[in-house]
Amino acid sequence: MISLQHIERVFQVGDEEVHALRDVSMTAAGGEYIAIMGPSGSGKSSLLNILGLLDRPDSGSYELDGVKVSELDEKEQARIRRHKIGFVFQFFHLVPRLTAFDNIALPLMLAGMKQDERQERVTAALAAFGLANRAQHRPDQLSGGQRQRVAIARATIMQPSVILADEPTGNLDRNAGIEVVEILEELNHQGITLIIVTHDPELGKRARRQILMVDGRIEDDR
Amino acid sequence: MQIQDFFRYTFNGIRAQRLRSFLTALGIAVGIGAVVLLTSLGEGLHHFVLGEFTQFGTNLIAINPGKITTHGVSGALLSNVRPLTIEDSASLKQLPHILDVVSVVQGNGAIEAGTHQRRATIYGVDASAARVWKFGVAAGRFLPDDPPRSARSFVVLGSKVRKELFGNNQALGERIRIGGELFRVIGSMESKGQMLGFDLDDAVYIPAAKAMALFNRESLMEIDLLHSAGSSSSAVAEKVKKALQARHGKEDFTITTQEKMLEILGGVLNTLTIAVGALGGISLLVGGVGILTIMSITVNERTGEIGLLRAMGVERNQILVLFLGEAVILAAIGGLAGLVIGVGGSWLFSLIVPALPAHISWAYVASAELLAAFVGLLAGVLPARRAAGLHPVEALRAE
Ligand SMILES: Nc1ncnc2c1ncn2[C@@H]1O[C@H](COP(=O)(O)OP(=O)(O)O)[C@@H](O)[C@H]1O
Ligand SMILES: [Mg+2]
Numbered sequence: 001m002i003s004l005q006h007i008e009r010v011f012q013v014g015d016e017e018v019h020a021l022r023d024v025s026m027t028a029a030g031g032e033y034i035a036i037m038g039p040s041g042s043g044k045s046s047l048l049n050i051l052g053l054l055d056r057p058d059s060g061s062y063e064l065d066g067v068k069v070s071e072l073d074e075k076e077q078a079r080i081r082r083h084k085i086g087f088v089f090q091f092f093h094l095v096p097r098l099t100a101f102d103n104i105a106l107p108l109m110l111a112g113m114k115q116d117e118r119q120e121r122v123t124a125a126l127a128a129f130g131l132a133n134r135a136q137h138r139p140d141q142l143s144g145g146q147r148q149r150v151a152i153a154r155a156t157i158m159q160p161s162v163i164l165a166d167e168p169t170g171n172l173d174r175n176a177g178i179e180v181v182e183i184l185e186e187l188n189h190q191g192i193t194l195i196i197v198t199h200d201p202e203l204g205k206r207a208r209r210q211i212l213m214v215d216g217r218i219e220d221d222r
Numbered sequence: 223m224q225i226q227d228f229f230r231y232t233f234n235g236i237r238a239q240r241l242r243s244f245l246t247a248l249g250i251a252v253g254i255g256a257v258v259l260l261t262s263l264g265e266g267l268h269h270f271v272l273g274e275f276t277q278f279g280t281n282l283i284a285i286n287p288g289k290i291t292t293h294g295v296s297g298a299l300l301s302n303v304r305p306l307t308i309e310d311s312a313s314l315k316q317l318p319h320i321l322d323v324v325s326v327v328q329g330n331g332a333i334e335a336g337t338h339q340r341r342a343t344i345y346g347v348d349a350s351a352a353r354v355w356k357f358g359v360a361a362g363r364f365l366p367d368d369p370p371r372s373a374r375s376f377v378v379l380g381s382k383v384r385k386e387l388f389g390n391n392q393a394l395g396e397r398i399r400i401g402g403e404l405f406r407v408i409g410s411m412e413s414k415g416q417m418l419g420f421d422l423d424d425a426v427y428i429p430a431a432k433a434m435a436l437f438n439r440e441s442l443m444e445i446d447l448l449h450s451a452g453s454s455s456s457a458v459a460e461k462v463k464k465a466l467q468a469r470h471g472k473e474d475f476t477i478t479t480q481e482k483m484l485e486i487l488g489g490v491l492n493t494l495t496i497a498v499g500a501l502g503g504i505s506l507l508v509g510g511v512g513i514l515t516i517m518s519i520t521v522n523e524r525t526g527e528i529g530l531l532r533a534m535g536v537e538r539n540q541i542l543v544l545f546l547g548e549a550v551i552l553a554a555i556g557g558l559a560g561l562v563i564g565v566g567g568s569w570l571f572s573l574i575v576p577a578l579p580a581h582i583s584w585a586y587v588a589s590a591e592l593l594a595a596f597v598g599l600l601a602g603v604l605p606a607r608r609a610a611g612l613h614p615v616e617a618l619r620a621e
Contacts, residue, residue: 078535110223110531
């Protein structure tokens with residue numbers, strides 16, 4: 001359960017103030033599938049960063065699963081990111097020197113899980129995302145679609161309740177893009193809340209709910 | 223994060239940039255190598271010099287006429303100074319803890335044996351000199367324990383003088399002339415070598431009273447005392463001073479204990495070792511700057527990765543530790559290589575210059591490795607703090 005109330009985010013650029021988010025309020029129930037759309041510079045990424053606790057609003061409040069997370073300190077926010085939120089990025093953000101296996105295992109490793117316990121979970125994830133025979137490949141030995149699948153496997157390995165994806169298909173060709181979206185939708189079917197930022201109307205239409213942003217405001221929500 | 227995972231992750235970062243990591247570690251290796259090599263040489267010199275000084279034993283006290291004041295040697299020039307005499311020497315022998323006493327007079331003179339002649343140092347000493355100075359007899363015996371004032375005209379030859387005057391011929395029992403006087407050879411000494419410029423082998427040893435007569439002196443130039451190993455040098459020196467003051471009426475002599483001298487010398491040599499070590503430390507500093515540079519570049523290159531880690535819920539402090547760890551491990555690897563270079567270099571030096579063996583002090587080696595890690599830590603602080611301070615959103619945008 002997500003609830004944003006009167007969120008403002010202002011960036012100071014030189015003498016000018018850029019309002020990235022203006023009085024944004026929205027709620028999302030667990031298991032929803034939401035597409036955030038709108039022109040470039042309309043505040044989509046800013047909104048997603050706030051939802052993902054990567055950035056703090058200048059004012060307004062954010063409640064996640066009944067906790068006022070906007071009031072938590074950096075340590076506690078990090079803990080929530082670790083356990084509740086999975087990120088998928090346009091540029092994959094895989095660690096180039098690590099194998100697919102190690103990239104997927106990274107969140108488990110950082111959370112302190114022992115190597116033998118990780119093994120089973122990562123192997124299962126590799127199989128589930130059709131990467132079983134790519135386990136020992138490094139990112140530069142994988143196609144774009146495969147890379148994004150590794151990234152999704154990594155984002156879900158901690159079994160988060162929310163997946164935030166910022167233009168996850170923006171760097172993929174059409175087929176690979178559709179494949180990735182289908183994987184994300186399958187995760188949503190299993191109960192994960194899915195919020196995708198996209199400027200592709202085709203993709204946006206697939207979501208059960210679309211939020212249209214214009215100039216930092218929510219223009220439309222249906 | 224498990225500790226082995228921490229090492230795996232940081233090692234992975236180091237390995238990913240093989241050449242760069244190698245060169246950076248090399249900088250530290252050269253620094254540590256220099257520190258270890260230079261301190262080893264310093265320590266070697268230390269041991270060598272102290273060895274030179276202690277070859278006469280460590281429980282020695284020397285008494286010289288005249289009081290050394292801050293204005294330099296006084297007394298020796300003043301007529302009211304009572305010189306050191308053979309009687310002084312004999313009286314000191316009675317003090318507790320004093321094992322042996324040597325009266326010393328020294329000078330130069332011509333030594334003649336048949337047609338051979340040589341100028342050498344002439345030491346006027348007592349029978350006890352060989353014991354006190356730990357000086358071995360090669361053939362015959364050392365001077366006998368005659369009454370000091372009526373000692374017989376015997377001479378003991380240093381190894382070089384014996385060789386120059388007699389070659390392979392028998393020297394024992396021969397008569398030689400020293401400053402015109404006849405002396406009978408009763409022994410020759412083992413080679414003792416040079417002692418800070420004094421060649422103890424290019425010398426002859428005759429009774430102190432005979433040397434005084436030869437050089438036309440009334441007094442001794444030095445009295446050496448050997449005290450028992452268990453007694454404290456300074457306590458014995460204090461008793462000697464009281465006794466001699468009572469005889470002379472005032473303090474017109476100078477007492478030097480071997481212990482004190484070694485202490486001062488040891489201090490000087492330690493300072494020297496530390497100074498050359500610090501010299502090596504400068505190259506270590508350069509190595510440290512190398513780590514600082516490379517870690518800054520690494521943090522720049524891995525900004526996207528830092529953003530990712532933050533997004534995955536890694537805290538700022540953990541980021542700090544990860545990058546500090548990488549700097550420390552890089553430096554520690556360089557440090558280990560430096561130890562190999564330094565220890566190997568010292569060993570090689572010992573092979574080439576056996577006279578001055580480098581002495582590897584493992585305490586220095588251990589502190590050199592710790593120093594390397596510490597340099598890594600210091601050099602890593604700035605870049606690691608920058609990494610930890612990055613805003614996750616900014617960092618993620620970097621790619
Ligand atoms: N760190 C920042 N500093 C200054 N301006 C920013 C920053 N991040 C975003 N903005 C500005 O905020 C507005 C919204 O940006 P963003 O949320 O990235 O839009 P979108 O993702 O919809 O393209 C833009 O005008 C952008 O220039
Ligand atoms: Mg954007």
